[in-house]
Amino acid sequence: MLVTALFLFITTLVLCWVYLRAKTRHMAKLAAKIPGPKPSPLWKKIFNRSTDHMSGDMFFKMVQLSQMYKSTFCLWKGYELFVFVQDIRHIAALLADSEEVARSCTYKYSKPWLGSSMLLAEGKSAYMFGIVNLGACPCAGEKWKSRRKLIAPEFRPSNLESSVKILSSNTDNLLDRLATFVDGPEFDVHYFMNLHSLDNVWETLTGAKVDALQNSESKFVKAINNASHMVHSRSMHPLLHLDLLFNMSSLGRMQAKDVITVRAGSATAVEDRRRQLLQEGVRNRVPILDTLIELSKKGTAHDDVDPTTEINAILIAGYETTAAALGFACWLLSRHQDIQEKVLKEQREIFGDSHRFPTYRDIQQMKYLEMVIKETLRLYPSVPLFGRKLRKDFDVGDFTIPAGANVMFLAYQIHRNPELFPDPENFDPDRFLPDTTLRRNPYSYLAFAAGPRNCMGMKFGLMVTKGTMSALIRRFKILPGNTPLSLDYTIALKSRTGMKLRLESRSRHEVANDKTEFLP
Numbered sequence: 001m002l003v004t005a006l007f008l009f010i011t012t013l014v015l016c017w018v019y020l021r022a023k024t025r026h027m028a029k030l031a032a033k034i035p036g037p038k039p040s041p042l043w044k045k046i047f048n049r050s051t052d053h054m055s056g057d058m059f060f061k062m063v064q065l066s067q068m069y070k071s072t073f074c075l076w077k078g079y080e081l082f083v084f085v086q087d088i089r090h091i092a093a094l095l096a097d098s099e100e101v102a103r104s105c106t107y108k109y110s111k112p113w114l115g116s117s118m119l120l121a122e123g124k125s126a127y128m129f130g131i132v133n134l135g136a137c138p139c140a141g142e143k144w145k146s147r148r149k150l151i152a153p154e155f156r157p158s159n160l161e162s163s164v165k166i167l168s169s170n171t172d173n174l175l176d177r178l179a180t181f182v183d184g185p186e187f188d189v190h191y192f193m194n195l196h197s198l199d200n201v202w203e204t205l206t207g208a209k210v211d212a213l214q215n216s217e218s219k220f221v222k223a224i225n226n227a228s229h230m231v232h233s234r235s236m237h238p239l240l241h242l243d244l245l246f247n248m249s250s251l252g253r254m255q256a257k258d259v260i261t262v263r264a265g266s267a268t269a270v271e272d273r274r275r276q277l278l279q280e281g282v283r284n285r286v287p288i289l290d291t292l293i294e295l296s297k298k299g300t301a302h303d304d305v306d307p308t309t310e311i312n313a314i315l316i317a318g319y320e321t322t323a324a325a326l327g328f329a330c331w332l333l334s335r336h337q338d339i340q341e342k343v344l345k346e347q348r349e350i351f352g353d354s355h356r357f358p359t360y361r362d363i364q365q366m367k368y369l370e371m372v373i374k375e376t377l378r379l380y381p382s383v384p385l386f387g388r389k390l391r392k393d394f395d396v397g398d399f400t401i402p403a404g405a406n407v408m409f410l411a412y413q414i415h416r417n418p419e420l421f422p423d424p425e426n427f428d429p430d431r432f433l434p435d436t437t438l439r440r441n442p443y444s445y446l447a448f449a450a451g452p453r454n455c456m457g458m459k460f461g462l463m464v465t466k467g468t469m470s471a472l473i474r475r476f477k478i479l480p481g482n483t484p485l486s487l488d489y490t491i492a493l494k495s496r497t498g499m500k501l502r503l504e505s506r507s508r509h510e511v512a513n514d515k516t517e518f519l520p
C-alpha cells in the first residue's frame, strides 16, 4: 500500500515536472538572454518557504534587484517568469497595449474573493495589484473590456457628488475617534484610516452601512481585512499555489470561511437593494449597485453580471489603496510641518475658520492638497508593484520578453528614478505643479497605473482622500511620533510598525461650535 502510494506520488511529481518544462521551454529560451539572478533548482523553488514577514522582504529584494540591474531584468518564481521593466519607453509601450497584454498571474489567488468578476474576466492569466494571481486571467480580453465600459461611467463626477454626503458623515465619526488621541501619546493612524476607508467605499458601492469604525471586531470587517493577508501569503509560497494543497492547509480553510462571510455580507446588501428597488422604485440612486442590478436582469445582453461578485472586486480594489494613501499622507505631513502649513493655508482660503465638511466644488478647489496626495503616492504608492501577462512576444530593446511572462512594473522604484524625479527621496508636492507635470512622461507616474487598465476609481479615491484630509487638517495639527516606518507590502503598501503620529487640537472652541454642518 505504502509502496503504491509512494510510486503514485513520485510519478505525479515527474509528470508535473515534464509538463512544466514543456510549458516553459519557449519562455526559458528567451529569458536566458535577459539579465537577472540565476534561477534556483526546481526543488528549491518548490520548497522555498516564505512567511508573511518575508513577503515584505521579498518586495524589497525586488527593489534591490531593480537598483542593481537598473534596466530590464527577470527572475523565476516557481515556474512563473517575472520580467521587471524599468525603461520608460518600454513601460509606456507595454501599458498602452490592451490587446497583447493581460493582467498578470498574480491575480489568480484572489479568485476566491473576486469570483469571475470583471477584474478577472475569462482569458489567459493575470495579476492584480501585483500579487492577486487571477489564474485563468479574467481581465484578458473582451469580457474585461465590455464590463469596464459599463462600470467605469459610474465613477463620473455627478455620481461622486452624491457620495460626498456619505464621506461627510463617516469623516465626522473618524474625527470623533481621533479626537480621543489629542494631546495623547503616538498612535497608528493607518488602523483608523483602514476602517474609515472601508466605511466609505462600502457605503458608496452598496448604499448600506458597515460601520467598520464602530464595529471593527465584527466578523465581516475581520474577514475582509484578512483578504489581502491571505492572498499575499499564498502568492509567496509556491507549494500553496496548488489548489489541492492550499485548500487542505490551515490558511486555505481559514480563507474559505472568510470568503463565505464576505460574500454573504455582499449578497445581503445586493438582495436588500434589489428588494428596495422593487418595492419603492428608484429613490436616492446607488449608482454602482443599481447599474449592476439593472445589467444582471434576465434576458439582457449582460445578464451574466453578478452584482455581488463585482461589488466585492471593486471593494477589494478600492478600500486598502485609499486607506494607505490617507495613512502615508498623514505620516508625511507630521514630518513636514512647512508643507502642512501650506495645506492649512489653502484650506483657510476656502473655508475661513469654518469646520463644515467640504462640498464637491470645494474639493475641486484643493489644488495644493491634491499635489500633496499625488506626491505621497509617488513616495509610497498604495500599489507599489503590479503586473501584466504577455499574450505575445514583446521586443524591448536588446531583448524579447516571451509570451506567457509576467511583466512587472515596480512603481515604488520607478517613482524613485532620479532621471524622472530629481532628488527622489525628497517630499516635494511642487513636482505636481501643472507645468512640471506636463513636461513629464505620463507613464513615469504609476500610482494609479496607466493606459487602458488604469485605476477606475482614481477620481473617487482622490475625492475621499482630499475630503478626509481637509476636515482632519482643519481640526488637528498633526505631529510626528517616534516610531519610524517599516515598509511592508501585502495587497497595498503598509508599515509593519504602523503609521504613528500625535495630534493637537487646532482650536477647541471653533470645533465645538461648528463641527457637523453639511452644505450640499
Ligand code: HEM
Pocket (backbone or CB within 6 Å): 118, 119, 127, 128, 129, 130, 139, 148, 201, 313, 314, 315, 317, 318, 319, 321, 322, 325, 377, 381, 382, 383, 386, 387, 446, 447, 448, 449, 452, 453, 454, 455, 456, 457, 458, 460, 461, 462, 465
Ligand atoms: C488612492 C487610492 C487608489 C489608488 C492609489 C489606486 C491604484 C490602483 C492601481 C495602481 C490600479 C491598477 C492595478 C493593476 O493593474 O494591477 C487600480 C485598479 C483599479 N482600481 Fe484603484 N486605486 C485607488 C482607489 C480606488 C477606488 C476608491 C476604487 C473604487 C471604489 C478603485 C477601483 C479600481 C478598480 C475597479 C481597478 C481595476 C480596473 C480594471 O481592471 O480595469 N480604486 N487602482
